[in-house]
Amino acid sequence: MYYTLIVDFLVMNYNKKFMRKAIALSIENIKNGGGPFGAVIVKDGKIVSTGVNCVTVNSDPTAHAEIIAIRKASKKLGSFDLTGCDIYTSCEPCPMCLGAVYWAHLDKMYYGNTKSDAKNIGFDDSFIYDELELKPENRQVRTTQLLPEEAIVAFETWSKTEDKVRY
Amino acid sequence: MYYTLIVDFLVMNYNKKFMRKAIALSIENIKNGGGPFGAVIVKDGKIVSTGVNCVTVNSDPTAHAEIIAIRKASKKLGSFDLTGCDIYTSCEPCPMCLGAVYWAHLDKMYYGNTKSDAKNIGFDDSFIYDELELKPENRQVRTTQLLPEEAIVAFETWSKTEDKVRY
Numbered sequence: 001m002y003y004t005l006i007v008d009f010l011v012m013n014y015n016k017k018f019m020r021k022a023i024a025l026s027i028e029n030i031k032n033g034g035g036p037f038g039a040v041i042v043k044d045g046k047i048v049s050t051g052v053n054c055v056t057v058n059s060d061p062t063a064h065a066e067i068i069a070i071r072k073a074s075k076k077l078g079s080f081d082l083t084g085c086d087i088y089t090s091c092e093p094c095p096m097c098l099g100a101v102y103w104a105h106l107d108k109m110y111y112g113n114t115k116s117d118a119k120n121i122g123f124d125d126s127f128i129y130d131e132l133e134l135k136p137e138n139r140q141v142r143t144t145q146l147l148p149e150e151a152i153v154a155f156e157t158w159s160k161t162e163d164k165v166r167y
Numbered sequence: 168m169y170y171t172l173i174v175d176f177l178v179m180n181y182n183k184k185f186m187r188k189a190i191a192l193s194i195e196n197i198k199n200g201g202g203p204f205g206a207v208i209v210k211d212g213k214i215v216s217t218g219v220n221c222v223t224v225n226s227d228p229t230a231h232a233e234i235i236a237i238r239k240a241s242k243k244l245g246s247f248d249l250t251g252c253d254i255y256t257s258c259e260p261c262p263m264c265l266g267a268v269y270w271a272h273l274d275k276m277y278y279g280n281t282k283s284d285a286k287n288i289g290f291d292d293s294f295i296y297d298e299l300e301l302k303p304e305n306r307q308v309r310t311t312q313l314l315p316e317e318a319i320v321a322f323e324t325w326s327k328t329e330d331k332v333r334y
Contacts, residue, residue: 015311015313016313016314019313019314019317019318020314020317023314023317023318023320023321026318026321027320027321027324030321030324030325030328030331033331033332035325035334036321036322036324036325037321038321055247055270055334056247056332056334058247059241059242059245059246059247060238060241060242060247061237061241061247061248061249061267061270061271061272061334062229062234062237062238062241062267062270062271063247064270067229070228070229071227071229074226074227074228074229075226075227078226079226080222080223080225080226080227080228080230081228082228088313090318090321091318091322092303092312094266094270095262095263095265095266095299096262096263096264096265096266096267096269096270097263097266098262098263098298098299099261099262099263099264099266099295099299100228100229100263101308102263102291102294102295102298102308103222103228103229103231103261103263103291103295104228104229105228106308107308107309108308108309108310108311109308109309109310109311110310110311110312110313111310111311111312111313111318112312112313112314112315112317112318112319113315113318113319113321113322114312114315117315117319117322118322120322121322121325121326122333124269124270127269128266128269128270129299131265131269132262132265132266132296132299133300136259141268141269141273141274141275141276142274142275142276143275143276143277143278144182144275144276144277144278145259145277145278145279145281146182146183146186146255146277146278146279147183147186147187147190147279148279148280148281148284150186150187150190150279151186151190151193151257151258151278151279151280152279152280152284153190153194154190154193154194154197154203154204154205154257154280155203155258155280155284155285155287155288157194157197157203158197158202158203158288159288161197164197164200165200165223166289167202167222167223167228
């Protein structure tokens with residue numbers, strides 16, 4: 001009983017430490033001209049990488065804190081598969097970043113602010129979540145399927161390729 | 168009447184030309200050891216950038232064809248806002264890439280294969296779409312909110328900052 005309580009307390013403190021780092025990065029980044037977002041990737045109790053939002057600073061719409069932290073961690077660990085790593089992000093990820101969390105196979109995710117908090121200060125996270133749930137033809141981005149009979153050749157070729165690296 | 172038909176024919180041929188380029192890139196990329204995906208970004212009838220899937224080649228889980236094409240176009244045009252550009256992608260984007268399409272403010276999107284086609288050859292696109300529709304606590308990535316009362320300070324600071332660049 002006491003043992004379980006002590007372990008819970010230690011784990012919670014451990015998690016809070018990394019979340020506080022992500023939050024500190026998010027606040028610091030505003031002073032540097034970036035958006036109010038920070039992220040930290042942790043493996044075996046150590047920080048592997050950090051990221052802050054650099055959309056405006058780098059002129060890159062994909063440069064969200066989580067994407068940057070994932071790219072840096074992958075480079076550092078030499079793998080596109082971050083199994084065994086956790087991410088601490090100062091805000092619930094947008095669909096782009098949550099997609100990246102899945103592709104990277106991160107184990108656990110901790111977040112501070114919510115997508116509604118982000119919406120309240122003018123960010124599109126919540127809007128994009130709503131759009132993704134719609135059928136392509138009902139989304140605000142006008143979407144058209146073209147030449148599926150030609151596009152499928154790539155997938156047929158991939159299926160027949162024997163020495164491919166899966167991911 | 169005839170005029171409309173001719174314009175439709177020309178626009179369709181124009182769109183098919185760029186889609187065929189994206190498809191050619193997707194097939195070529197298999198030979199180079201990458202995944203079967205290609206994308207092209209077009210502005211005013213000219214190709215601004217291209218991208219192919221480099222996840223395994225670059226050890227980067229975010230290196231999907233669309234993300235690479237968007238990053239290259241943003242760098243070339245010197246802006247995180249790609250309003251006025253269209254994207255032609257050999258496969259319906261995954262949530263990560265569709266999120267990026269929104270953040271980049273691309274005008275129109277054309278795709279060849281569907282997310283179901285991608286699922287049929289072993290890719291997780293369809294699974295990730297399903298996960299995003301679930302509440303965070305029901306997703307396969309274990310998700311926990313931490314320290315929201317501390318995280319919100321970044322958003323409050325952002326709101327009070329006067330000379331920020333919005334995106």
